[in-house]
Amino acid sequence: MKFFNHMTFGQYVPAESPVHGLDPRCKILVVLVILTGIFMAKHPAVFAAWGVLLAGLTLAARLPTKLVLGSAKPVLILALFTASIHIFFTKGEPLFSLGIINITSEGLVLALYMGLRLIFLVLFASFLTLTTRPMELADGLERLFSPFARFGFPAHELAMMMTIALRFIPTLLDETDRIMKAQLARGASFDRGGLWKRLKAFIPVLIPLFVIVFQRAEDLAVAMEARNYRGGAGRTRMNPLRWRGADTAALILVPLAVFILVYADRSLA
Amino acid sequence: MSHKTVCELRDLTYVYPGEAAGDSASPRPALRGVSLSIREGEWLALLGANGSGKSTLAKHLNALLVPSQGECIVYGLDAADEKNACAIRSSVAMVFQNPENQIVGTVVEEDTAFGPENQGAPSGEIVRRVEKALGDAGLLAKRKKPTYTLSGGEKQRLAVAGALAMDTPCLVLDEPTAMLDPQGRSELLDVLEKLHRSGKTIVYITHRLEEIVRCDRAVILHEGAVAWEGPVTALFLSDLPLKDWGIDAPPLFSLWRDMKSESRPVPPIPTVASMADALCL
Numbered sequence: 187m188k189f190f191n192h193m194t195f196g197q198y199v200p201a202e203s204p205v206h207g208l209d210p211r212c213k214i215l216v217v218l219v220i221l222t223g224i225f226m227a228k229h230p231a232v233f234a235a236w237g238v239l240l241a242g243l244t245l246a247a248r249l250p251t252k253l254v255l256g257s258a259k260p261v262l263i264l265a266l267f268t269a270s271i272h273i274f275f276t277k278g279e280p281l282f283s284l285g286i287i288n289i290t291s292e293g294l295v296l297a298l299y300m301g302l303r304l305i306f307l308v309l310f311a312s313f314l315t316l317t318t319r320p321m322e323l324a325d326g327l328e329r330l331f332s333p334f335a336r337f338g339f340p341a342h343e344l345a346m347m348m349t350i351a352l353r354f355i356p357t358l359l360d361e362t363d364r365i366m367k368a369q370l371a372r373g374a375s376f377d378r379g380g381l382w383k384r385l386k387a388f389i390p391v392l393i394p395l396f397v398i399v400f401q402r403a404e405d406l407a408v409a410m411e412a413r414n415y416r417g418g419a420g421r422t423r424m425n426p427l428r429w430r431g432a433d434t435a436a437l438i439l440v441p442l443a444v445f446i447l448v449y450a451d452r453s454l455a
Numbered sequence: 456m457s458h459k460t461v462c463e464l465r466d467l468t469y470v471y472p473g474e475a476a477g478d479s480a481s482p483r484p485a486l487r488g489v490s491l492s493i494r495e496g497e498w499l500a501l502l503g504a505n506g507s508g509k510s511t512l513a514k515h516l517n518a519l520l521v522p523s524q525g526e527c528i529v530y531g532l533d534a535a536d537e538k539n540a541c542a543i544r545s546s547v548a549m550v551f552q553n554p555e556n557q558i559v560g561t562v563v564e565e566d567t568a569f570g571p572e573n574q575g576a577p578s579g580e581i582v583r584r585v586e587k588a589l590g591d592a593g594l595l596a597k598r599k600k601p602t603y604t605l606s607g608g609e610k611q612r613l614a615v616a617g618a619l620a621m622d623t624p625c626l627v628l629d630e631p632t633a634m635l636d637p638q639g640r641s642e643l644l645d646v647l648e649k650l651h652r653s654g655k656t657i658v659y660i661t662h663r664l665e666e667i668v669r670c671d672r673a674v675i676l677h678e679g680a681v682a683w684e685g686p687v688t689a690l691f692l693s694d695l696p697l698k699d700w701g702i703d704a705p706p707l708f709s710l711w712r713d714m715k716s717e718s719r720p721v722p723p724i725p726t727v728a729s730m731a732d733a734l735c736l
Binding site: 197200319320321353357405406408409410411412413414415421423424425426 | 544548555556558568570571574585601
């Protein structure tokens with residue numbers, strides 16, 4: 187039995203597709219535009235259109251639909267929590283009352299939209315990591331942030347930190363899994379008792395995990411130094427980023443589609 | 456084999472900063488007056504129990520540590536001078552014990568390219584080096600695979616590939632088989648034998664005597680000092696107090712010695728195959 191699945195956090199899935207082939211800078215910018223568009227969505231038809239856009243991109247990226255949708259799993263609880271807050275605390279025309287709490291039609295609509303927005307945000311964001319290798323993503327971010335480096339912004343360091351964090355997700359999940367099994371073997375229980383008891387049961391998991399993380403960080407730093415890592419200065423790339431015609435086309439077409447959706451949303455509202 | 460010196464350690468002493476800053480009036484050094492020459496093209500085994508100073512010595516060869524006293528000259532460069540660190544690391548690559556803690560990339564070829572990218576090699580050159588290193592380490596077919604999908608043995612071979620891609624004439628491996636199963640261990644040793652035959656200088660750190668049968672020379676460290684130094688064949692022939700130095704002689708080795716003392720025909724080096732042949736004679 188595994189407590190965690192490797193594929194839950196939008197890990198890169200190798201495939202030969204037009205989306206995989208795009209420059210990471212293009213993908214980052216396009217996703218940012220999409221995320222902004224999703225924040226503005228207010229009409230059910232527009233939410234459906236976002237779904238169609240996601241389906242189209244999934245098809246173009248040759249990714250299994252189940253895998254793309256599965257990346258929203260970790261935020262489902264957060265989405266439900268956000269939605270329930272809107273259900274209970276939005277003012278408006280009461281549909282029915284539970285003591286002092288009024289459930290309003292405005293609240294229900296807002297809850298649905300907020301939940302959907304959050305799920306779409308995660309789906310599109312994880313679409314970026316599913317189709318872009320972490321090293322490419324880091325290179326893309328580094329290049330996009332490089333103009334700010336002259337003002338002291340640590341563009342390279344942030345990009346490297348992100349790459350390493352992504353690289354260590356499966357390792358640390360494995361490690362957590364191992365610790366949890368070790369604690370289970372010694373009589374610990376993670377699924378019994380109330381919320382407080384369950385949270386407390388995780389303390390003996392978190393402490394060894396933190397110790398391991400610090401040990402690994404120390405070892406990794408030494409190994410990186412041994413491989414001549416001295417920060418971003420003088421570093422070259424095996425696959426330098428190349429901006430192609432397809433990137434320019436994607437950077438024009440997708441934001442155009444987003445603009446049309448936002449415009450349609452405003453008109454329908 | 457030429458006898459050009461790759462690394463020269465002269466009376467090297469090292470005290471870890473924590474130990475030196477402690478309350479103890481006489482801090483315990485991790486290395487005590489070690490003098491050693493590593494010759495070009497040789498496969499040197501560095502043996503010793505846990506805490507004998509093997510890893511500390513290895514880190515000096517890669518300029519990760521600088522001597523507290525004495526000298527460490529690597530390819531003619533003084534490792535104590537910080538300015539030489541980069542050049543030394545471009546001449547001596549290092550592989551550590553736990554492969555999981557030295558993999559930086561998420562994809563096999565990306566991780567292999569990390570070293571040459573740090574060296575500032577041009578893109579085409581990096582691709583060539585990565586292909587060669589992955590080919591030598593037997594991982595070319597897995598170049599596009601995510602690193603977390605590799606087995607323990609493959610991960611350690613990836614760490615070796617990462618070091619090979621740096622195109623250094625010398626490779627230092629710090630207990631690379633410690634986390635591997637017998638299959639992974641044998642695969643890694645096969646890769647090292649191939650590299651040794653191609654002329655690479657290899658410093659191989661271990662506490663398993665059975666792993667050094669393919670090496671040319673052995674150095675035994677005990678409590679931070681050189682306890683014995685000589686050809687591997689001489690190590691098998693000598694009556695050394697290995698137990699006192701914390702090194703366990705494998706049963707095969709004991710059998711070899713017993714057969715030799717009974718004047719029965721024995722192979723020059725006790726490998727499983729050679730001993731099986733000798734026993735069937």
